[in-house]
Amino acid sequence: STLVLFTDGYADQFGGPKGKKFKYSNLQKLLLEISPLPLAQQKHELDQRFEEWKGKLEQVDDVCLIGVRF
Numbered sequence: 001s002t003l004v005l006f007t008d009g010y011a012d013q014f015g016g017p018k019g020k021k022f023k024y025s026n027l028q029k030l031l032l033e034i035s036p037l038p039l040a041q042q043k044h045e046l047d048q049r050f051e052e053w054k055g056k057l058e059q060v061d062d063v064c065l066i067g068v069r070f
Contacts, residue, residue, distance in 0.1 A: 002039075002069045004031055009063035010046075015053035022053055039067050 011024045034045045046065060 002035060002067055004065060004067045006065040007062060009059075009061035010050060010065065012061055013050065013054055013063070014057050014060060015055050019057065022050075039069055042067060 006027070011022050011027045013022050014020065015022065030046070030049060034042045037045065050063065
């Protein structure tokens with residue numbers, strides 16, 4: 001099992017093709033999709049997806065995700 005704590009920064013980031021927020025529903029889907037991966041790989045995927053979503057837009061808030069596998 002993995003516990004993930006996070007701030008609102010990831011979900012509130014503007015980006016994508018229409019410049020909209022990422023949203024919590026997309027974050028939940030992403031976390032479930034990458035959950036079988038080792039935590040280090042999950043971090044890489046989260047970083048990569050965030051940068052792809054943000055594109056050339058500025059980061060609007062702090063982003064903090066903490067994952068604990070037990």
